[in-house]
Amino acid sequence: MTTTATDPRTAMMTLLSPQGKRDPYPLYEALRAYGPLIPLGPGQLLVTGHAECARALREPALLSTDAAVQDAMMPGWRDHSSWRWLTKNMLFSNNPDHDRYRRFFGVAFTPRRIADLRPVVTERITALVDRLAALGADGSPVDFMAEFAFRVPMAVMGELLGIPEEEQPGFRGAIGAITTALEPIQDLEQLAPGDAAMDELAVHFTELVAERRARPGTDLVSELVRLRDGSGDLSEEELVANFMLLLVAGTEAPMDLIGNALRLAVEHPEHAGRLREDPSLAPGFVEETLRFDPAAQALNRMAARDFDFFGVPVTAGTKVTLLIAAGNRDPRQYADPGVFDPARQGNHALTLSGGAHYCLGAGLARMQAEIALPAVLRRLPGLALAGEPTFRDQLVQRGFGQLPVKCG
Numbered sequence: 001m002t003t004t005a006t007d008p009r010t011a012m013m014t015l016l017s018p019q020g021k022r023d024p025y026p027l028y029e030a031l032r033a034y035g036p037l038i039p040l041g042p043g044q045l046l047v048t049g050h051a052e053c054a055r056a057l058r059e060p061a062l063l064s065t066d067a068a069v070q071d072a073m074m075p076g077w078r079d080h081s082s083w084r085w086l087t088k089n090m091l092f093s094n095n096p097d098h099d100r101y102r103r104f105f106g107v108a109f110t111p112r113r114i115a116d117l118r119p120v121v122t123e124r125i126t127a128l129v130d131r132l133a134a135l136g137a138d139g140s141p142v143d144f145m146a147e148f149a150f151r152v153p154m155a156v157m158g159e160l161l162g163i164p165e166e167e168q169p170g171f172r173g174a175i176g177a178i179t180t181a182l183e184p185i186q187d188l189e190q191l192a193p194g195d196a197a198m199d200e201l202a203v204h205f206t207e208l209v210a211e212r213r214a215r216p217g218t219d220l221v222s223e224l225v226r227l228r229d230g231s232g233d234l235s236e237e238e239l240v241a242n243f244m245l246l247l248v249a250g251t252e253a254p255m256d257l258i259g260n261a262l263r264l265a266v267e268h269p270e271h272a273g274r275l276r277e278d279p280s281l282a283p284g285f286v287e288e289t290l291r292f293d294p295a296a297q298a299l300n301r302m303a304a305r306d307f308d309f310f311g312v313p314v315t316a317g318t319k320v321t322l323l324i325a326a327g328n329r330d331p332r333q334y335a336d337p338g339v340f341d342p343a344r345q346g347n348h349a350l351t352l353s354g355g356a357h358y359c360l361g362a363g364l365a366r367m368q369a370e371i372a373l374p375a376v377l378r379r380l381p382g383l384a385l386a387g388e389p390t391f392r393d394q395l396v397q398r399g400f401g402q403l404p405v406k407c408g
Contacts, residue, residue: 008038008046016184021395024297025338028326036330037312045312045320050334050350052310053327058355059309062301062320066093069302073319074188082181082194085202088241091249091357098356104233105242105360108160108220114363117156118371124155125372129379136407141386144403145259146172152372153254156364157247162208162219174200175248182396198244205243209236246361253352254365256295256399257286261373263403264289264340266385271342272377279374285342286369287349290328292340294351295399297325324350325398382408 008031014020015027028048031038036049047053056062063069067087070077077083086092090101107113128151136142154168163171174197181194209225216222221243228234234242265272265285275281303318314320327350329337334344352359359365376383386404 008034008040012040012046016395018393021393021398022391024325024395024398025329028323028329031323032326032330036332037310039312043315043318045309045314045318047320047322048326048330050327050330050332050348053322053324053350054348054354055310056301056320056322057299057350057353057357059301059307061304061307061314063094063304064092064098064357065300065302066097069094072317073300073302076188080181080188080191080195081202082178082191082198085198085241085244086181088238089245090242090360091245095356100233101238101242102356102360104227104231105224105246107227108224108246109360109364111363114367117159117364118367120159121156121368122371124159125152125368125375128152128155129372129375132376133379133407136380136405139406141404141406144262144405145255145400146402148372148376149255149259149262149400149403150251152258152368153251153365156254156368157250160220160250161243161247162212162217162221163247171201171247171251173197175251176392178244178248179252179397180394183394184396201244201247202240205240205247209240209243249359250361250364252397252399253295253359253361254368256397257289257365257369258372259400259403260293260295261286261289261369262376262405263385263389263400264293265373265377266383266405268340271340275342275374276377276381279378281342282370282374283366284344284347285373286366287347288340288342288344289369290351291334291344291347291349292328294325294328294349295397296351296353297398298323298396299353322350380407382406384408 011027011030015024020027032048036052038046040046047056065073070083070087090098093101128148132142132148135147150172154171158165158168177193177197181191208221212222212225228239275285299322301320301322303314303316303320305316307314331337352362384406386406389403390401392399392401
């Protein structure tokens with residue numbers, strides 16, 4: 001994509017267009033010409049630099065979009081159930097609530113629990129690779145996103161949250177609709193699909209909590225319901241809201257990571273060949289995917305008070321947009337940042353956030369991609385794209401809507 005953007009506002013407007021969402025990287029470079037910190041007039045600041053994004057993610061004066069911040073940024077949001085539920089989870093909260101949520105749900109993603117899940121994840125992925133091969137055995141195109149990239153993390157979250165296998169595919173529409181609520185919008189009516197999806201998930205998890213309370217099992221929901229009832233650390237609504245977050249974030253982020261990694265493998269057969277022969281190279285391949293073409297492209301913060309940020313005065317109430325995908329390609333941080341290099345050293349991608357909001361499920365997401373990608377490449381050595389991929393109309397959580405492949 002080429003861009004005729006001549007100023008930061010024009011570049012940002014283009015970035016939010018369907019064309020810009022499909023290929024945002026030339027626009028990031030156009031913005032980078034204006035520096036790592038770009039004031040867009042009173043009350044708005046863009047951040048494109050790696051060091052600046054990394055610091056912003058850890059800056060206590062910059063608040064996540066909790067209920068109080070939303071009151072300032074999106075008047076009328078309380079009429080929409082998508083954001084009413086979102087502001088009760090750990091991703092869209094600040095202290096003291098954020099620390100309380102993280103402490104409570106941290107038991108779900110300890111290194112030991114993730115390691116214990118590895119055999120289960122490997123088993124699920126092996127079965128899904130076999131299923132993918134069977135679907136494409138006659139040479140017909142298969143949508144990799146629907147038939148594999150989504151099903152892998154959905155199977156893992158189904159294992160954790162006690163969702164029966166036959167019910168898992170039905171969650172894809174609701175999960176996708178909820179992520180649209182995170183996009184910049186001009187009309188709050190655009191939240192309607194996310195509202196409906198959030199209401200659907202709220203009913204599901206409210207009923208599931210009640211069922212596990214009455215008939216406890218060995219799944220994570222039962223464990224956390226017991227913990228909540230014993231400690232009183234969370235309200236019932238907060239418990240349900242964070243279960244919804246675990247499902248949505250725990251499915252969407254690994255799905256997009258697996259999809260992006262697969263496309264990069266197809267486009268770089270020399271790297272795919274090495275990975276096919278040596279699965280121990282998978283962590284480097286996945287980490288470079290997180291840097292080079294992340295699903296999470298941008299995050300919003302708001303200044304809680306006046307402060308100096310790398311020499312730029314930021315006043316209370318300023319909306320700060322972190323273009324973390326631009327930071328991931330900052331030439332001050334990486335040599336040849338526009339080159340996909342799985343052997344790159346010193347990779348510190350911003351994609352999974354940082355500081356207090358560092359992704360709780362980062363280890364689990366990485367593990368799924370590190371197992372899935374070599375498994376697909378080894379089982380389907382002739383796998384190739386079967387048409388032009390389509391992107392969802394999203395930027396904050398950018399990813400493929402469809403990724404048609406032929407299985408060889």
